[in-house]
Amino acid sequence: MMQKAKGKVVSVNESLVGALTTEGSVMNGEVAYIIIEDGKRLKSEVIDVKPNDIVYLQVFEDTGWMKVGNLVEFSGLPLAVKLGPGILGSVTDGLQNPLYELAKKEWFLERGLVVEPLDITVKWHFTPSVQKGDLVTGGTVLGSVPEKLFEHKIFVPFSIQGDHTIEQIAPEGEYTVDEPIAVIKDAVGKSVELKMVFEWPVKKPMPFNERSVPIDPMPTGIRILDALFPIAYGGTACNPGPFGAGKTVLQHSLARHSQADVVIIAACGERAGEAVEVFKDFPELIDPRTGKSLMDRTYIVGNTSSMPVAAREASVYMATTVGEYYRKQGLNVLILADSTSRWAQALRETSGRKEEIPGPEAFPMYISTLISAFYDRAGIELLPDGKTGSLSIIGTVSPAGGNFDEPVTQATLLSTGAFWGLSRALSDARKYPAIDRIDSNSKYPSLLNREEVNFLLELLRDGKTIASNIILMGEKGITDEAYIRHQKAELLDAVFLQQNSFHEVDGVTTPDRLRAMFDMVKEIIDATVGIKGKEGIRSHFNFIRLAFLDWNYMKPDEEGFEKQKMKLVNLVKQREHVAENV
Amino acid sequence: MLQKTYENIDSIGRAILGIKAKGVHNKELAEVIYPNGQKAFAQVIALDGDQVTLQLFGGGFGVSTDCKIRFLGKPVQVGFSDDMLGRVYSGNGQPIDGGPELLSDMIRVAGPSINPVKRLIPKDMIRTGVPMIDVFNTLVRSQKIPIFAKAGEPYNRLLANIATQTDADVIIIGGVGLKYDEFHYFRQRIEEAGSKNKTIMFVHTHRDSIVEGLMVPDLALAVAEQFALQGKNVFVLLSDMTQWSDYLRQVANAQDQIPANQGYPGDLYSQLASRYEKAADIEGAGSLTILGVTTMDDVTHPVPDNTGYITEGQFYMKDGYLELFGSLSRLKQQVNDRTRPDHRSIMNAMARLLSEAEERVKAQKFGSVKDDYSLRLLDYRKTFQTELMDPFRYLELEDALDLCWDTLAQHFKKEEVGLSSKLIEAYWPEKGKFKILKEMTHE
């Protein structure tokens, strides 16, 4: 076993601290604590080992009042996350300190405060599934405890290798995560005590048992996505966009309505208030699919923009590792990372302080490698028990100046399967979600079938062409046929693609309703309109739009829902409209 | 604590000084002592062995190698007491209004952020009487929101209006790179409004050093935060954060940092965020609202760009108007469903029509706009601008909403505006029954 190092601070430059090791050996990536004058221990991570016993540490806390000569204690262990029951429903900072627990100590995020990541007082009802004498290895299920919505499997830690025999296993009963529940013995007779919780290094992807390709669309409740630019279980997507275009609203909507079992929100370098909205609202919201609080399926990890920058990277990896763990439970996990650009910027800050050779826009040269490795942790996993689990990742990107031609957006585009480009023009026009209808894409299958998707995309492209003709030549410069086609495209946008995230009913569309809406839209698009003259045509579509929107805002079990639908159908067939005009 | 004095200055830059010293703390406050006994503040910003880098509050000009540096054994702090109300301070926390220095508690500056669980979801609308704000981009208590404008637009007037016409308990003005007349203007407005005894000013003008300018937001926010913790609703005005960012750039460049975009340091985002994020509605205490100014020519410039990614929206001022496009209040949806039932819908409908009208403006260049509907859109746009976009027209929210309905009815048919039948029934003004708009009857 390697001897843990000790050292002293020799330089301080914001979050980058140089230390001289005086004894022991150092591992790149290990955690070290810097002990400042008031005795506080500031957590840091070794990010570079240099000649002459110098190491560089990125410190996860404010380095004010540190001085040359402060002691450094190395832990010998990489930055890790604690995995076990109790994660769901919790809110932690980027280093897994539960925020509600921290708040019991201080109002402000004072440095050096640490709290147990998983509550060690909660008793979990453990039911063993192995017996004394059974052969087990890393990843074998020892038993389970009920956690919120499902049975949480208790594994032999994944780091354990080779066959082991169960020497002791706890009988069914109530245990905390801090109590031993099993003792296992390896081939040479060395025994290990196991608890319901174990650690895993955040930067090390958990190996897949067996990997498979994402093919099943994950319903998100957002029409433009489910119909045109879907995400699959185990897939990846990115939504870049200028500030204020709707990235976070989209992510929150996904967090509420996506048909995933577990949702992990990584609030990375963005506004604290936005994370607060989630963790204060979600406990009150009922998930219609489970009948339980939405918070029960949610875990929020946040390193918001005014928290120490160095911990941002850790927060993203933390979220991912927890996601991989729940995938191993056979669940469909969705990670929402807002914003990956802030993570990249944190790397840029550190890289700059290390005086590494900068790439474009001063981002480190290796940024694209890191980004693709991150998204590669998503995927479908076939588990030993024949079940599957999936991990999907959707990351926002915040490009400087809203220009997608920058290193982080470009690297992300190469690494993700769906691209939802948010457009300033659409958000200015309040056409939410402001996802570009033409430039966005997805390689995953839609809830609609291929021909139906193409049918819609074709209309949108036609609509765009005609719209630019109208700008050039005026309405009078185009034929009635072209104008009708244009109005159909506008209608498709207004009643189907646009969606008000803040509306109770319109904010989420189930697959069934999506189908019903699509059928209605198709009927409108297929209908021949016999009206002559632009004014009349526009007015016809105005009436349809109005009736359609009224319908969108109604619940299917609401009185008048069917009536409204009939009204719409009649309008499409031009009966009622003609009658009204008489 | 023993205060150590050092004499061996290695280097002096525009805002940075290098010296060899031992036992010095990161971020420690120090004094530059001139040969004639005069003093100026400095702060440690980096340590490398016995090499200490300080940033000079008084700037590097006039500092000589025979100056001495004394390390004061404490971090940068600012005084805090109720007696500060009505007073004016400089960027190093000294009174500059001729009044006496106060004995007050010292509080930390640029402290850690509040635990997010201590934040409340913002929920109180701040009525400003400005239609473009109240109707379209509602201001909410604890919001952080800047005005984006070209230098020379009347943004300070709007700031002063909002600060004095609303119900803030305490107003803290942080002036960075203020021109003297701007400083004077704020002072005068505060006095005229009778708000002097609830206002504190931290002022940095062009004649002061840039490091003092850099300190202003931190001092203002530290004091504001204390008042908020005591249960007060505090308004902080920061003008102009573009100047502030430029000072940050200068100091970063002096340290040979690798710039990210247009010379700005790679941490510009984090630096701005740690200031703006002080805005909060605090559980069991008061609130802190930040209204800023970000002067700009182009919104994709690194300063407005990074700011926009941090703040909860922005008010975009152009040619004396508050623009609809380019302005945003991200917190509006927290409150605008509890004002009047039509608020949200009419806001969206007005915006959608205006954006349709903007399309026609483009088309106008090709001389292709001739049809009746397009012409009506253009007329609508004109009414919108003159009636609603004036930042200095005072209207109660309800009147402003009625004005919106009048404007729609003036130019459109009911079915053209995309509003639900229910709302149309409830609010559509019949001809001759306009409430606010003077009805034109050319149709």
Ligand SMILES: Nc1ncnc2c1ncn2[C@@H]1O[C@H](COP(=O)(O)OP(=O)(O)OP(=O)(O)O)[C@@H](O)[C@H]1O
């Ligand atoms: N689907 C939507 N429905 C209604 N309003 C929306 C929608 N999406 C966005 N908005 C409006 O736009 C505002 C900005 O959206 P959002 O905060 O998601 O932007 P963003 O892209 O995350 O910006 P930033 O990069 O600065 O974080 C919201 O506060 C809301 O007012």
Ligand SMILES: [Mg+2]
């Ligand atoms: Mg956002």
